[in-house]
Amino acid sequence: MANYTLEINNNSYSVDVTPDTPLLWVLRDVLKLYGTKYGCGIAQCGACTVHINGLPMRSCSIPIEKVNGQSIRTIEGLSDTADHPVQLAWEEVDVPQCGYCQSGQIMSAVALLERNPNPSDEEINRAMKGNICRCGTYARIRSAIKTAAKNMES
Amino acid sequence: MKINRRDFLKVSGKVGGGLMISLSLPMYGKIGETTKEGVEIPFNKFISIDPNGEITIMLTKHEMGQGTGTSIPTIIADELDADWNKVKIKQIEYSPDYTWHEMGTTGGSGSISRTWDAVRNAGATAKQLLVQAASQRWNVDAVAMEVSNSFITNLVTGEKLEYGELAEAASKLPVPEEVILKTHEEYVYIGKPIKNRITKEVVSGQSRYGLDMDMPDLVYASIEKCPIYKGKLKSYDDSEARQIEGVLDIFPIGFSDEIKSSLNPTLGYVNEGVVIVAKSTWIAFKARKALIVEWDGLENGARSIESLNADMRALKDAPEHLTMDLGNIGPSFSSTQNETMSMEYDNPYQAHALMEPLNATADYREDKCEIWVGTQDAEQTIGEVAKAMEISTDKVIVHNLKSGGSFGRRYHADTSIEAAFVSRKMQKPVKVIWTREDEVRNDHFQPYLKNYLRAAISPENEVVAIENKAMATVEYVTWTEKWEHYYAFPNIRCHRSMVPTVLHEGAWRSVGEHSAALSKECFIDELALKLNKDPLDYRMELLSREVDWGDPKDFPDWAVDFMIPRKKLLRERQVEVLSYAKKHGLWNKTTEPGKGIGFAMANFGPTVCAEIAEVSMDEEFGFKVDKVTAIVHCGMVINPHIGKGQIEGSIIWALSAVKYGGMEVENGKVQRSNFHDNKVLRMDELPEIEVIFIESQERPCGLGEPGTPPLAPAVLNAIYDASGLRVRKIPVLEEDLNTFFNSVAMT
Missing domain, CATH: 3.30.365.10 (Aldehyde oxidase/xanthine dehydrogenase, molybdopterin binding domain)
Structure with missing residues (x-):
């Protein structure tokens, strides 16, 4: 066990876990931030996507020792009242079916729009193909990303 | 009344x-x-x-x-x-x-x-x-x-x-x-597009699923499961795993023969295995890797998909159970005047790959067993847990939580039984978490179905008899598995033979309808082309006559009342969706090289869904589905927004099976483990999807499953149209299409 200091959603947390513990399980089991989901454990499905220093990363495959002291953002840190433009667009299009993958989808979409405010279909595909949705909400995810892009521009 | x-x-x-x-x-x-x-x-x-x-x-x-x-x-x-x-x-x-x-x-x-x-x-x-x-x-x-x-x-x-x-x-x-x-x-x-009530919670990250269950003193368990269906735990060595910091206990899970015989063989089946209980999910997962376990595969331990196919082929000429016999097919097939066309179709096992891996949390103390789980069947879960724990059902409480996709898999009580078992042993609340690998390897799969179809074609260019032999692994045989033909041929015979399954089976979005639709709707397409007829016109011609459904005494009592009217209703709806496609110009054959269009139609319950798939042959990916148009008759649509989402989702679900489905099995063991080898459709493979609901004021019928069954045959029919290659199974692999690209390269 070792002590790590994490900067999550602008709060500082101190956790005592083994160095190989993936960030995902620290978020969920230790810090009880359940918005970030477990889907595959091998960075294949995107359900656990968080931002590390602004970049979308799969928290299931990042050992805690690699993120000590770095800035982490989870779905809970996007906004206080679920009013981030991407969250609002998700509501406007009414994307979710079961909803389980959507935290990861939203985190990937936010990261995409932060670096590319007006992505093409091709660019959306490239940024989002790491996020699986078994309910098949892909068309609505794409539409919500475009809605968010439009709303953020105006 | x-x-x-x-x-x-x-x-x-x-x-x-x-x-x-x-x-x-x-x-x-x-x-x-x-x-x-x-x-x-x-x-x-x-x-x-x-x-x-x-x-x-x-x-x-x-x-x-x-x-x-x-x-x-x-x-x-x-x-x-x-x-x-x-x-x-x-x-x-x-x-x-x-x-x-x-x-x-x-x-x-x-x-x-x-x-x-x-x-x-x-x-x-x-x-x-x-x-x-x-x-x-x-x-x-x-x-x-x-x-x-x-x-x-x-x-x-x-x-x-x-x-x-x-x-x-x-x-x-x-x-x-x-x-x-x-x-x-x-x-x-x-009839209005009312938004889903769960959305706000989901987008804020506050939506809670079974896997998010938490409570004071909670410990975490993960189970190294027997990788072979009905296999047994032979021995295990946990000396290394016990050294891992945070491991609380390690013990085997299994039930006496007496308890096992009381459990429902499908819904109450629990894999034997070794349980790791730990202070966190991660430690439990990690400790599993340090276990050394030996399994006894018993009879399934030597089986594979190849051996399963051999078992099925061996039964081809020994059909067991007649399910429909209309007229007399014998003379049509024995007549030397008639031509016979015979085909074999394969619709293999399919995994669920639910986004939220399976789980359950239990708190079993004194003689009360409380369970938190996302289940499609709380009542069965209570019954199965009670039997497994040998307590009365009033001692079992099930809190039904939202789930991250179910698609039939969460009917089963296995995770709840596991959680109850581990919690009783620990005398603490326990969350049992399946890894993605567990979810794939120990899934309860869509059953395997192989069909032999043959038709007798007269010199007048008419199909005078049709025979369908189904080779099924399905364990939950009910009258709904009755193999039938809704197209009116003068002589029809259907039979089904049972082959023991090599994998555990369960319900998978659209169950038997998905299995059955592939062979029926591909064969009808093959027949139409053989007779030089347009596939839609040919279907319409066959539907213009009513099938004589025979003696209702074949149906169970409770089904008699509605089976015949149901079949009449389905025929009306089939005609309606076909007419819609024709009338609105949705069926447009293309002459563009490497492009094709395919049609298929199926029902789930009283809902009829037809799908038109448009595909392109694509050197890089083999084939690409460009567009799917669904024409759905489900009576009144309660919510067109949610309903459309269900049809879109069903199409994507089925297209995953067409591209990546099936399951390799060697020595009784599933050969895939996670999303890298058990692939599913991703956003960059999404076809354009158009969903059309037939205007209706009839009572509403279901929409969760009907979009799935017609997709595979529609795509296979479209691939034929595009390439001249008839693929009679899913998944469609690169090697199935090689000859097309080789011949294109040569010309």
């Missing part, structure tokens, strides 16, 4: 004032039926109206992404003329207040169709009681009032009362003898 409304509807007051409407909901929605096999069907509390005007609609169905958690309340709110913003939806937990069928099953695309009559009646009754209460208060006739959006207006004086102000008085009135249900034109919410 005159229904006595008091038998299925009850009005009562609430503590602190207010109105409560309770319903007695029998299986298949036959309202007024009050007993089943001598057991009285209890009343379930459904709608409450508080003095402050807040309306709570109890959700007895499991919300798993299908949207009935929004759609059923919409129906109630409409009949009640409630303000949708004042409607709260409460997922209720399994309790004696909510029992019998109502909490039994969420599945079979039946949530709306089975509750349709009862919930409309409940909403309309509540409204009528409120109107009556207003009428008494104002001493005016009901016709002098206007009801809208949770308000009743006195048209004489202009006074207004909100429902909450009348709830208490309404609760003291008797159940009205009769209520008037709305006409189609009067609906306010039904």
